[in-house]
Amino acid sequence: MMWKKRTEQKLGVAVYNWSGCVRHGLPLRVGDTVHVLEECAGWLRGYAVRQRGRRGLFPASYIQMKPCLVESDGPQEVITPIEDSVVTEVTQVLREWSERWKQLYIGREAHEVATLWKVMHELLDWRRQLVTGTLTQDQTRELRIKVTAKIDWGNRSLGLDLVPRVLGSMLDPDAISVVTLHQVHTQSLETSQGMSIRGTLRKKESKQPAAHNLYLALRDFGYVISEDAELYFSLYDAKKAKFVSERFLVQISRDGTSSFFNKSTNNSSTVFTDLGNVELSPQLYLVLHVLRVGRMVPSESAKRPASQRFRRPFGCAVVNVNDVLANRQPEAAERELTVRLQQTEERDFFQLHELVIRQASKCSVISGQGNYGVLLSLRLLHGSLAQLRRDMPLLLKHAVVTRKLGFPDVIMPGDVRNDLYLTLERGEFERGGKSTGKNIEVCVMVVRDEGRVLEDCIVSAGGQSGCRYYNSIILYHNNAPRWGDTIKLAVPIDSFNGSHLRLEFSHCSSTKERGEKKMFGFAFSRLMDEEGATVADGSHELCVYKCEDRHKLLNPASYLGLPWHSGMVQGAVGGNQHFGRTGREAVWVHTLLCSTKLTQNIGLLSLLKWKQNPDRIVETLTRMMKRREKRIVKFLQDAAGRSVPCFLPRTGQLKRSNSVLRVPIPGRRLS
Known part of the structure; x- marks a missing residue:
């Protein structure tokens, strides 16, 4: 052979x-x-x-x-x-430890021999569990971390070298920097020091504020509306009287929740992130606004198919989140509760959640059949979103992320955000010769100065993709509507300059067969001024111009030269040859910028663009000393990166560079 x-x-x-x-x-x-x-x-x-x-x-x-x-x-x-790296490492470690165990046995080190014998048998048992492959993904991940922590503890106790690792996986020292390798070694040392002989990690008390997140899932919607429904969930701080999160939208068809839950494309769960220090918000409420989508008058919905679909108010419900936060243990189970929708007059729909919180007499519970109500599941989650996705992949597999209106308490260097939130507050319009009020709908869009409407930049709520237009709710026969809609404008950074926001107002007929919409006016707002500063946060009173032909707006140059807010108006009546304005019509909107790249601060903008006016750098830095640190820290990386060259000596400009170095910095002493 x-x-x-x-x-x-x-x-x-x-x-x-x-x-x-x-x-x-x-x-x-x-x-x-x-x-x-x-x-x-x-x-x-x-x-x-x-x-x-x-x-x-x-x-x-x-x-x-x-x-x-x-x-x-x-x-x-x-x-x-070809096997689990942790299994291979356990095999190598046991061989190395067996030689040390023999030496300890010969040296009659009884306590060390018994301790090492116990740890080696634990590693053998854990290795057997990993090899069999019968554990779930979460159990495998936890066991890998436990095994590697035990290995690091044993190597430290025996005086052997520690292995750099992250989340139980060894790192290649040649593939990372020296600084990162040192940080990983330090973390591994702390983990091994916190490892006990029983195989558990001693938890260190962290002085950092814990990140809190609220998990929400819709289990059932027990109301028969006979039309499509939109359910908007958001968090409301009753103490500050303002919403503190984006809206999360769940759409229910007229067939009921059965058809909704059978569609894999629909999302019925979300995570409200960055709640901050929940103990400081004892009056935090989960608010549910329900809109029906169909005909203007509900009684006409079942008679014939609607050619136009209008978003109309239906009801509201609130939940005190502190009832859920009573148990803040990480292993706490979900809590299910049923809430009842309440209603009031349409003109008060914008403040219906406040009336329900105060238990005002103007509210009434919407009746239903049987066990009616909205069944919700709530759970408080601790830790960062990345950590939660690793620890609970099944729970958060299809959950939508609903962000905070504003920045979290801790801003990491790599966090990039560029969101502009717009809230339609209220409007005042003329009756226009009608005996009753108008049914006013607002169509929101972002338009380039050359007339092109930006695609996919308006996000109505969490879980929804971007779109070109957003249509507001309609309040029946109301010339002074209060909408309260909040949307997100996800405009690309390079498109802010040269774009503007346009609001088109239409009267939606409820008597005609077609239920047509007739435009009667518009308003607009600049997103960025000529110096590059973004529109300021807060409420803005926009001027309303009369326009009945939408084709006149195809060329924005015909109206961009007009005053767009009340601070620019000089007289009660104004306009140009194309569009007229009366002082009796106006609309109020509220804007909030959450961006790490764009700023409304002229001083900070001057620092970021100091090369355009290098002679004024000393004045700019002196003015920045008086600014609030919270506004500066969001742009610290860009500001530091762009301002470092101004401290370097340059040929023929050394004198100016030295003068910059003498500018005092708060909290530092100059030598």
């Missing part, structure tokens, strides 16, 4: 002891890893990993083959086992 070179299954483990009692035999012990080179009639030829210089023969029945990856490195072959 001829020896045949083996090309596959070249890695094996000895399952029996072999004394090598034949010519050219290779003695083996149980657990020895062998590399197989050749085979012949039930015999193998190769070498043991622990003694690579000696090659010999051994029976194939004594070896358990393992899957491996064979790579050629010149004349040498590199054999890598």
Whole structure:
């Protein structure tokens, strides 16, 4: 028989002891890893990993083959086992520790021998669980972290080297920087020091504020509206009398929730992130606004199909979040509760949530059939969103992220955000010769100065994709509507300059067969001024111009020269040859900028663009000293990166550079 070179299954483990009692035999012990080179009639030829210089023969029945990856490195072959890296590390560690255990046994170190024996058996048991592959993904991840922490604890106790790792996985020292390697080593040392002999990690008390998140899931909607419904969830701080989060939208078809939950594209759960210090918000409420989408008058919905679909108020419900926050343990289970919708007059729909909180008499519960109500599931989650996605992948698999209106308490250097929030507050319009009020709908869009409407930049709520237009709710026969709609304008950074916001107002007929919309006016607002500062936060009174033909707005140059807010108006009546304005019509909007790239601060903007006026850098830095640190820290990375060159001496400009260095910095002493 001829020896045949083996090309596959070249890695094996000895399952029996072999004394090598034949010519050219290779003695083996149980657990020895062998590399197989050749085979012949039930015999193998190769070498043991622990003694690579000696090659010999051994029976194939004594070896358990393992899957491996064979790579050629010149004349040498590199054999890598295809298994969990933690399992491989445990095998190597146990071999190394067994030699140290023998030395401790010979030295009669009874306590150390018993301790190491116990830890080695725990690692064997944990390795067996990993090899079987019967654990869930979460259990496997937790066990890997526990195993590596135990290994680091043992290496530290035995005076061996520590292995740099992140989340239980070893790092390649050649693939990371020295600073990162030092940070990983420090973290591994702290983890090993916090590891107890029982295999549990001692939790350190952190002085950093814990990140709180609220998980919300819609379980059932027990109301029959006979039309499509839109459910908007948001967080409201009753103490500050303002909403503190974006809106989360769940759409329910007229067929009910059964058709909704059967569609995998719909999302019925969300996570409200960055709640901050919840103890400081004892009056935090979850607010649910329900709109019906269909005809103007509900009684006409079932008679014939509607050619126009209008968003109309239906009801509201509130939940005191502190009832859920009573149990703040991470392992706390979800809490299910049923809320009842309440209603009031349409003109008070914008403040219906406040009336429900105060239990005002103007509110009344909407009746239903049987066990009616909205069934919700709430749960408080602790930790960052990235950590929660790792720890609870199944719970948050389809959950939508609903962000805070504003920045979180802690802003990380890599966080990039560029959101402009717009709230339609209220409007005042003329009756226009009608005996009743108008049914006013606002159409919001972002338009470039050349007339092109930006695509996919208006986000109505969390879980929704961007769109070109947003249509507001309609209050029946009301010339002074209060909407309260908040939307997000996700405008690209390079498109802020040269774009403007346009609001088109239409009267929606409720008597005509087609239910047509007739435009009667518009308003607009600049997103950025000529100096590059974004529109300021707060309420803005916009001028309303009369326009009944939408085609006149195709060229924005016909109206961009007009005053767009009340601070620019000089007379009660104004306009141009295309559009007229009366002082009796206006609309109020509220804007809030959450951006790490755009700013409303002229002083900070001057610092970021100091190269345009280098002679005024000293004045700019002096003015920045008087600014609030919270506004500056959001742009600290960009400000520091762009301002460092102004401190460097340049040819012919050394004197100015030295003067910059003498500018005092708060909290620092100059030598």
